[in-house]
Amino acid sequence: MADGPTINTIAERAGVSIASVSRVLNGLPTRQETERKVLKAAEELGYVRNAVARSLKSRRTDQVAFAMADVGNPAYLAMLRQIQPVLKAAGYRLVLHSTDAVAADEIDVLHSLGERYVDGLIMSPLRVTDAHLEMLAAARAPVVIIGSVPEGTPVDNVRADSRTGVRLAVDHLYALGRRRIAMVNGPLDTVPGAARGAAYREALEDLGLPYDDDLVQIGDFYRAEGARAVAELLARVPDVDALMCANDLIALGALDVLRAAGRRVPDDVAVVGMDDTDLAAASWPSLTSVSLGSAERGKVAAELLLDRLRGGDREPRVVTVAPRLAVRASTAGPAYEPADRKEGGA
Amino acid sequence: MADGPTINTIAERAGVSIASVSRVLNGLPTRQETERKVLKAAEELGYVRNAVARSLKSRRTDQVAFAMADVGNPAYLAMLRQIQPVLKAAGYRLVLHSTDAVAADEIDVLHSLGERYVDGLIMSPLRVTDAHLEMLAAARAPVVIIGSVPEGTPVDNVRADSRTGVRLAVDHLYALGRRRIAMVNGPLDTVPGAARGAAYREALEDLGLPYDDDLVQIGDFYRAEGARAVAELLARVPDVDALMCANDLIALGALDVLRAAGRRVPDDVAVVGMDDTDLAAASWPSLTSVSLGSAERGKVAAELLLDRLRGGDREPRVVTVAPRLAVRASTAGPAYEPADRKEGGA
Numbered sequence: 001m002a003d004g005p006t007i008n009t010i011a012e013r014a015g016v017s018i019a020s021v022s023r024v025l026n027g028l029p030t031r032q033e034t035e036r037k038v039l040k041a042a043e044e045l046g047y048v049r050n051a052v053a054r055s056l057k058s059r060r061t062d063q064v065a066f067a068m069a070d071v072g073n074p075a076y077l078a079m080l081r082q083i084q085p086v087l088k089a090a091g092y093r094l095v096l097h098s099t100d101a102v103a104a105d106e107i108d109v110l111h112s113l114g115e116r117y118v119d120g121l122i123m124s125p126l127r128v129t130d131a132h133l134e135m136l137a138a139a140r141a142p143v144v145i146i147g148s149v150p151e152g153t154p155v156d157n158v159r160a161d162s163r164t165g166v167r168l169a170v171d172h173l174y175a176l177g178r179r180r181i182a183m184v185n186g187p188l189d190t191v192p193g194a195a196r197g198a199a200y201r202e203a204l205e206d207l208g209l210p211y212d213d214d215l216v217q218i219g220d221f222y223r224a225e226g227a228r229a230v231a232e233l234l235a236r237v238p239d240v241d242a243l244m245c246a247n248d249l250i251a252l253g254a255l256d257v258l259r260a261a262g263r264r265v266p267d268d269v270a271v272v273g274m275d276d277t278d279l280a281a282a283s284w285p286s287l288t289s290v291s292l293g294s295a296e297r298g299k300v301a302a303e304l305l306l307d308r309l310r311g312g313d314r315e316p317r318v319v320t321v322a323p324r325l326a327v328r329a330s331t332a333g334p335a336y337e338p339a340d341r342k343e344g345g346a
Numbered sequence: 347m348a349d350g351p352t353i354n355t356i357a358e359r360a361g362v363s364i365a366s367v368s369r370v371l372n373g374l375p376t377r378q379e380t381e382r383k384v385l386k387a388a389e390e391l392g393y394v395r396n397a398v399a400r401s402l403k404s405r406r407t408d409q410v411a412f413a414m415a416d417v418g419n420p421a422y423l424a425m426l427r428q429i430q431p432v433l434k435a436a437g438y439r440l441v442l443h444s445t446d447a448v449a450a451d452e453i454d455v456l457h458s459l460g461e462r463y464v465d466g467l468i469m470s471p472l473r474v475t476d477a478h479l480e481m482l483a484a485a486r487a488p489v490v491i492i493g494s495v496p497e498g499t500p501v502d503n504v505r506a507d508s509r510t511g512v513r514l515a516v517d518h519l520y521a522l523g524r525r526r527i528a529m530v531n532g533p534l535d536t537v538p539g540a541a542r543g544a545a546y547r548e549a550l551e552d553l554g555l556p557y558d559d560d561l562v563q564i565g566d567f568y569r570a571e572g573a574r575a576v577a578e579l580l581a582r583v584p585d586v587d588a589l590m591c592a593n594d595l596i597a598l599g600a601l602d603v604l605r606a607a608g609r610r611v612p613d614d615v616a617v618v619g620m621d622d623t624d625l626a627a628a629s630w631p632s633l634t635s636v637s638l639g640s641a642e643r644g645k646v647a648a649e650l651l652l653d654r655l656r657g658g659d660r661e662p663r664v665v666t667v668a669p670r671l672a673v674r675a676s677t678a679g680p681a682y683e684p685a686d687r688k689e690g691g692a
Contacts, residue, residue: 093454095441
């Protein structure tokens with residue numbers, strides 16, 4: 001919770017790990033000295049221990065949680081649409097958390113597993129911090145991560161391959177004759193931002209294109225932020241002829257700005273998105289986009305979690321879903337004029 | 347849950363009300379004969395009682411639930427963006443349910459309040475059935491309904507005024523000279539579908555326009571369904587000159603179909619949506635839409651719930667948020683050609 005004491009602030013005050021605080025507050029066996037420190041810090045900070053915690057150990061709730069980074073991003077909705085029926089068919093009610101990719105909120109969700117209000121959790125964090133890894137190692141219920149966690153993290157892990165995905169897109173733009181291919185990315189301290197940025201650089205190198213800092217613009221993974229980033233980019237590099245956008249929302253923001261600036265898509269500037277959400281096919285012009293298999297990742301995550309909930313005691317599994325390029329009008333389609341004015345095409 | 351026994355099926359088998367089943371299963375005082383019937387039916391149907399239920403009575407969880415009809419509809423996201431910070435500031439974690447407006451799932455969420463995994467609930471049902479009303483009367487935690495429930499329902503209730511909203515839109519279209527104004531609606535057995543359909547009829551009558559069944563098309567509140575409905579409508583009534591759509595998703599589906607059919611918006615057909623979601627301003631052409639105050643309704647609902655959670659013992663309150671028309675290019679804006687081909691306008 002933002003304004004009250006959290007296990008973060010208690011851990012800081014007590015000088016112990018977050019996982020230790022979580023264990024103590026959930027009533028699990030802990031070294032006496034650690035317990036003393038945590039309870040003292042909790043008391044000083046005014047933390048009111050959840051009375052439910054102790055009573056719930058090892059009981060079923062028939063609920064499972066899915067913690068999404070951004071409930072407004074259709075990529076997560078595509079996951080949700082696969083996760084919900086798989087769990088429902090197995091008798092589980094799904095509860096959702098929208099964390100806005102705020103690490104503290106994600107940690108809080110992981111901590112709350114000790115309160116046993118759900119039997120398991122699927123989470124899609126954008127950033128995987130040390131606190132995440134600590135909490136994952138100490139999780140009191142099965143967790144499946146959609147995204148990439150380091151080797152050895154003791155949870156099931158369903159990954160996209162955005163590196164290959166970016167490669168598919170850049171190769172496609174190159175094959176269309178584009179040579180001033182810019183990258184519009186999200187923050188580089190996120191897992192997808194870092195992976196996609198590196199992949200863009202690699203792809204250019206392999207094609208023998210020079211890497212140019214001016215062609216890289218960092219914003220955030222939302223439409224309005226994407227639009228702002230593209231406006232800046234166009235002001236700095238007016239001769240850009242293709243935009244590799246790190247997700248579909250950014251790409252839609254790009255289309256807004258290009259339209260307002262009178263740049264034709266794809267004639268003047270080709271645009272590729274990423275995630276191949278429902279919005280890509282429905283936008284106008286329709287958007288070429290790299291599918292990272294959101295729906296498939298959701299389905300696999302739900303199945304892995306169910307397997308755990310049914311008692312599957314096995315080594316953590318890593319499943320990687322392969323990307324695919326969906327080519328549409330924003331790069332290679334027919335010109336994007338409406339039917340009634342094709343004759344007037346510029 | 348869909349495939350196991352539910353309180354619905356137990357109530358049916360036992361020949362008692364759903365609320366009675368909920369009371370028995372949550373361990374609340376009930377007539378002995380009723381209890382006997384319910385437990386017998388539950389046993390016969392193989393219902394495994396939630397062991398958590400009894401242990402949780404009157405304990406705080408610091409969680410609040412928001413049950414949305416369609417997590418893919420930005421109108422609910424606008425509510426969510428207001429609800430989340432209000433509750434978070436008061437120390438509550440928010441959990442979400444996406445019910446797809448399935449009554450059984452909504453009933454299940456209301457029932458689960460007895461398990462006390464949350465301290466309160468905000469719900470936006472599309473249909474309010476007798477089972478909803480029974481469960482609301484017996485709810486084990488404070489509930490706020492966003493939508494309309496009958497007078498006397500013992501819960502706080504935050505309403506939109508879609509009747510006045512439709513009136514604003516139809517008057518606007520009339521003022522622009524449109525006389526063949528069609529209505530593209532969602533199902534008439536939903537609260538918004540019924541209200542918006544009736545309001546359309548009233549608005550036409552007040553303007554002295556004839557009501558024509560051919561001008562009314564019923565689909566559902568999703569983009570693809572809206573597109574299908576508009577395609578049917580255009581085939582049947584080619585001379586339609588304005589579309590009053592019952593939400594923004596339907597209106598976006600209408601734009602897709604009109605574009606594919608070569609009909610100019612707004613020159614040939616003006617389009618109005620409803621809910622004034624983020625998608626309305628971002629679509630192309632930008633969409634005139636009736637704001638029903640989604641954000642404001644979310645905020646008011648969260649505040650009413652907080653008031654209850656803080657012990658506010660008062661008569662149920664009904665708050666109605668006034669509508670507002672946001673006029674954009676799809677009815678009255680500049681022509682919708684991109685800047686670089688304005689000269690070639692057909």
